[in-house]
Amino acid sequence: MKFGLNLINFGPGASAESIAASADWAERTGFHLVMVSDHVAVTPDVAKTYPAPFYEPFTALAWLAGRTSRVELGTTVVILPYRHPLLLARMVNNLDQLSNGRLILGVGVGWAQAEFAALGVPFSQRGRLSDEYLTILQTCWSHEVASAETRSVGFAEVHTAPPPKRQPHPPVWVGGSSHAAIYRAARFGDAWHPLNVPLEWLARDGLPTLRRMAEECQRPTPAFAPRIRVRVTDTPLDAAERGPGQGTLDQIRRDMEALARLEPEYVVLDTYSGHPADLLNAEPAQRTLDVFVEKVVDLTRGSLR
Secondary structure: OEEEEEOOOEOOOOOHHHHHHHHHHHHHHOOOEEEEOOOOOOOHHHHOOOOOOEOOHHHHHHHHHHHOOOOEEEEOOEEHHHOOHHHHHHHHHHHHHHOOOOEEEEEEOOOOHHHHHHHOOOHHHHHHHHHHHHHHHHHHHHOOEEEEEOOOOEEEEEEOOOOOOOOOOOOEEEEOOOHHHHHHHHHHOOEEEOEOOOHHHHHHHHHHHHHHHHHHOOOOOOEEOOEEEOEEOOOOOOHHHOOOOEEOHHHHHHHHHHHHHOOOOEEEEEOOOOOHHHHHOOHHHHHHHHHHHHHOEEOOOOEEO
16 A cells, blocks of 8 residues: 555645645655635535635646655646646646656546536536546557547647657546546546445445446446545544544554555545634644654555554
């Protein structure tokens, strides 16, 4: 198991200094990966959970690429319909080159209707657009001169250089836990990247569905790379009020043991509660990570303590 950390690149406590400090700590501590979130227009529906300021992910990761040397850099997740696929392909190629092949491209379809409206992107077509854009990305990654014609995008003889450093392309992690998202991961993904979903559902439904759909697509089953929200409490939490990685150290250890049995390639830790008021003070989140690293996981071995 490799461990990643979701950096907080939004909210009143976010700054260049805080993002840099978190990435530096993650690399120094032994994390394999740091990831950042994506929103382009902080509309009221976005701001309820992800308030401004919001640092654009590719800009932030390019800056972090120059500050770090080992840790991988990723998006959890970039919203595919927000950027023209030619622009996205060039940004991905350039960032992977500039980071010496350390980029992981996590992608999703998005959920904020007002944000889609602000950007002039049809919310109801977000799934179809995402699939078209992933197809075009693959075309750009496999051709020095690319052409494409879909319902929404058409272009001819566009030069794609420089290619990404990592070949055939940076790993694509597909987020989401719906039936459509799992199929998208099976069809396009190098990994499936569900966020904060129950371990029982993953074992019973999610991962078997992923394997079945990969067979239908005649592709290898994508790797499993979940993101979990971690929170350490002094007293046990009831099952109904907690997700994997939350509760006492004993509860969290049992969760991590169950998660390890599902054989994830990466596990990304997320300390954000979803409540913007918690973004004003980063100390509780850092204490949680310190305890998690000291008491739960051995980052150097990729195992549990």
